[in-house]
Amino acid sequence: MKHFARLAASAVAVGLAFAPAAASAQQFINVLTGGTSGVYYPLGVALSKVYGDNIEGVKTQVQSTKASVENIKLVSQGRGEIGFALGDSVKAAAEGNEEAGFAQPVENLRAIAAIYPNYVQIVASEESGITDLEGLKGKGLSVGAPASGTELNARAIFEAAGMSYDDLGKTEYLPFAESVELIKNRQLDATLQSAGLGVASIRDLASSISINMVAVPAEIAETLGAPFQAAEIPAGTYEGQDEAVPTLAITNILVTSSEVDEELAYQMTKQLFENLDQLVAAHNAAKSIDPETAAKNLPVPLHPGAERYYKEAGLL
Numbered sequence: 001m002k003h004f005a006r007l008a009a010s011a012v013a014v015g016l017a018f019a020p021a022a023a024s025a026q027q028f029i030n031v032l033t034g035g036t037s038g039v040y041y042p043l044g045v046a047l048s049k050v051y052g053d054n055i056e057g058v059k060t061q062v063q064s065t066k067a068s069v070e071n072i073k074l075v076s077q078g079r080g081e082i083g084f085a086l087g088d089s090v091k092a093a094a095e096g097n098e099e100a101g102f103a104q105p106v107e108n109l110r111a112i113a114a115i116y117p118n119y120v121q122i123v124a125s126e127e128s129g130i131t132d133l134e135g136l137k138g139k140g141l142s143v144g145a146p147a148s149g150t151e152l153n154a155r156a157i158f159e160a161a162g163m164s165y166d167d168l169g170k171t172e173y174l175p176f177a178e179s180v181e182l183i184k185n186r187q188l189d190a191t192l193q194s195a196g197l198g199v200a201s202i203r204d205l206a207s208s209i210s211i212n213m214v215a216v217p218a219e220i221a222e223t224l225g226a227p228f229q230a231a232e233i234p235a236g237t238y239e240g241q242d243e244a245v246p247t248l249a250i251t252n253i254l255v256t257s258s259e260v261d262e263e264l265a266y267q268m269t270k271q272l273f274e275n276l277d278q279l280v281a282a283h284n285a286a287k288s289i290d291p292e293t294a295a296k297n298l299p300v301p302l303h304p305g306a307e308r309y310y311k312e313a314g315l316l
C-alpha cells in the first residue's frame with residue numbers, strides 16, 4: 001500500500017512538473033482584420049485557419065476591426081499578434097504622424113510581409129453623373145471609417161487634387177457595406193474604398209444598380225509619391241464596368257510587434273507562404289501575394305523571425 005502511495009505521489013509530482021510547460025506552450029494568435037465586407041476579413045479568417053492547423057500549440061482568433069490604424073495600435077499594445085494594414089498607415093505610424101492618429105512614432109512595429117496591393121476604388125451611382133474627381137464637388141461621398149487607412153487615402157488624394165472635404169455636398173465616415181446601402185437607397189452619391197480588386201461591397205453595389213467607376217489620374221500618384229503608385233482597375237472587375245479605369249494602388253502589409261516571440265513570427269511567416277493556396281481560395285486578391293517581393297520596400301523593419309524565414313528561403 002505504501003509502495004502504491006509513493007507511486008501515486010510521484011505521478012502527481014511528475015504531473016505538476018509537466019503542467020506549467022504544457023500551459024506555457026499554448027500560444028495565442030489574434031488576427032486583426034477589418035470590416036466583414038472588405039478583403040482583410042476573409043483573408044484573416046483563412047490565415048487564422050492556416051495557423052491553427054499548422055502551428056503546434058497555437059489557439060487562434062479573428063477580430064473584425066476598423067482596419068489599418070486600429071490594427072497598428074492594437075498590435076503595438078500587445079492586443080493582437082498579426083494585423084493587416086495599408087502601407088501609408090504603417091509609414092505614418094513609424095514616423096509618428098499625428099494627423100493620421102499617431103502622436104508619437106510606434107517604435108515596436110515590425111513587418112511580417114508586404115502582401116497584395118490595395119486599389120483606391122471610387123464608385124458612384126450612374127445617375128449621379130460622377131466620372132472624375134471634379135465631379136465629386138457638391139455631391140455626397142463616404143470616405144471610410146474615421147482615421148481608417150481608407151480615410152487617410154481619401155484625405156491624401158483630395159489634397160493632391162487641390163480639393164478638400166469642404167468641396168463635397170456631404171461627407172460620410174462609414175464602413176464599406178453601410179456606404180453601399182446608402183447609395184442603393186439614393187441617400188449618397190459615391191463611396192471611396194481602398195481594398196483589393198473585386199471587393200464584396202462594390203460587387204454587391206454593381207449587381208444592384210448601374211455604377212460609374214471614378215477615374216483617379218496618374219499625376220495624383222506622382223504628386224503623392226511612395227508608397228502610392230499609378231494603377232488601373234481592369235475592365236470587367238465589376239458588373240457593368242466595360243473599360244479599365246485609372247486609379248492608385250498601395251501595398252498592404254502584415255504587421256506584428258517586436259514583443260512577439262521570434263519562433264512564432266517565423267512560423268507565421270513560413271505558414272503564410274506555404275499555404276498561400278488557402279488564402280487565394282478565400283479571396284482572389286491573395287493571387288498578388290509574392291514571396292519574392294514580400295520583404296522589400298517596407299516602411300518598418302522586418303521582425304527577426306520573419307527575416308529568418310526569408311533568409312532560409314533564399315529571398316533575402
